[in-house]
Amino acid sequence: MKRAVLVALAALPLISVVACKKETATPPSGPAQAGVPPPPPPYQMRPEAPAGDRLAAGRDGKALFEYHCGYCHLVGGMGTNLLTKQQVMAGASPEMGLLANRTDLTADYVTAVVRLGKNAMPPQTRVDITDPELDSVSAYLGKGK
């Protein structure tokens, strides 16, 4: 849990970091200056494609989420960046930008957003993520009651 929070906090300044990175000259050596954003996070590898029949029920929702949704929803991802901003503006803590940390999502909501899309997120086809895979992911993310 501690690690998850640290990782999530690292995601907070992402938006400004992405935007400012090429604008703020950092001296080649010397101490970090106050107000200079920290460097962007390293690339976060997704797990390997989870083994098994893509049409089988009951596979590992966490692994499926990280593999199929990780393009955008891991640390530094496009979805994480936008959701972090939204969550902070709504008064939530920045680590809630990571879907895996959310406790207010329901399985039905996750399924609907994946299939219908929402704002910047395009709808996902059943080749992107099959129905049984989505069931597992929705069960994993849907921690809300």
Place this chain on the structure above:
Amino acid sequence: MKLTLPPRVSPQQFDTALQAMARVVGKDWVMASDADRDAYADVYAPGPAEQWPASAAVAPASVEEIRAIVRLANEHKTPLWPVARGKNLGYGTSAPRMAGTIVLDLGRMDRILELDPRLAYCVVEPGVGFFDLYEHIQREKAPLWISVPGNAWGSVLGNALEHGIGYTPYGLHARNLCGIEAVLPDGDVMRTGLGGMDNNPAWHVFPMGYGPTWDLAFSQSNLGIVTKAGLWLQPAPAASLELVFDIPEAEDIGWVVDTITPLKISGLIEQNVFVPSWLGKMVLKGQRKDFWDKPSAIPDWRIKELLKQYKLGYWQVALRLYGEESVIKAKAEIVKAAMARNLKDPPQENWWREGDPINAFEITMGVPSAVPLQMSDWIGGRGAHMGFSPVVPATGEHVLGQMRRSRKIIADFDIDFYASFTINGRFANNVNMLMFDRDDPGQIDTMRKLFSTLIGETAKAGYGEYRTHLGWMDSVMDTYGFNDHALRRFNEKVKDALDPNGILAPGKQGVWPSAYRDSAKEGRA
């Protein structure tokens, strides 16, 4: 989305065709519900997505399944629109040009068949995405880099076949293709180049072959379905240096191009040099309404304020050198001296050496990211974008002319100007990014008129687009008018010879088979 049938196919015939296809791929991989049709629609359609409706999607898992589906498509006259991963965002996503075409989704064919670190190439299937290939290379610890487009969610082969561009020394993605396997419109399968022999080990390293060379005939093409291809990769360099120059004024793009192009052609600069205008940075800082709360274009005085406040130039050149450190240092001195002829401020310098971490946003180091898609949040709502993408010779004269023309037209429509030039050698790709709210009919109408005006006026000046959205594929092909449209006539002759039933991607890039030429007037934006 409601069902739109292919032309001249009855509901019963369509159902029979889908059932036959389900016997090939399994019923779960034939997707024909209203929700499926929505998922395969153009999420950024400039107008109703119903203008380019797929009737269904079918997802084969092997070359043999593709061949069987193609034979069935011929038998039942149900045309197919092949997509690799279907992420051609801004150009139509996975939606077909002709209403009722069945999307042939190759996303399940996602094997990396070969990775050769010694000769620096791989062989991949169309469903392999940039993230997949990048991560495979990391796991294998292979000393190879890939080249990625701005948004790297899509397919490596799909992007190369659509003539996508990246920002490394291997940034001209179609040029990296070497040796293609393709299923032809009659269900036959062929291999290009030395692949025409059985088991020739040089298939993916010799780019020509014996006799006519067909690799690129399958790019932006409806002559075959690419099922695997060789792709050249960049050997990982020992070091790299990024030189970041902020360029103050819009008109400076002329000398920037005249400075960089000779260095690129000579080989001193190896990468494709990306030069985005200021708005490319601003879109990541927030939403448009945070900076300008009126629907009208951001006026020049406000742009000046924003550039000052955020310490931005009108353009930014983030130029990267690759190789041995001593060589990079020597090259950097030459680049800096050349830029200093017109720019007094020295560049920011960012060194990377083998073993240093690479952050998640280094597109010029071949790290895949979808973060540039954040620009869809700039306008808000279901943000959408289209790129108007003409190609010009890489000289100050041509680039300035192109910039002034686009800028004036876009200003006349009261739209923000967001352009980039990518210097690829002797030519520059200009992308004019147009962002809009899909749910605002007024904006859609303006965008459609603006896009058509840009195509027309740019063609009058003598230039053409290298890639376009479904709704303008015919308009752009119309601009290729030499000798009574000899190019289109040739394309259509070849198309009809190889695909007499016209079942493969009718209308792709404005090339129509005779079987469906009567549909060419529909689906134009």
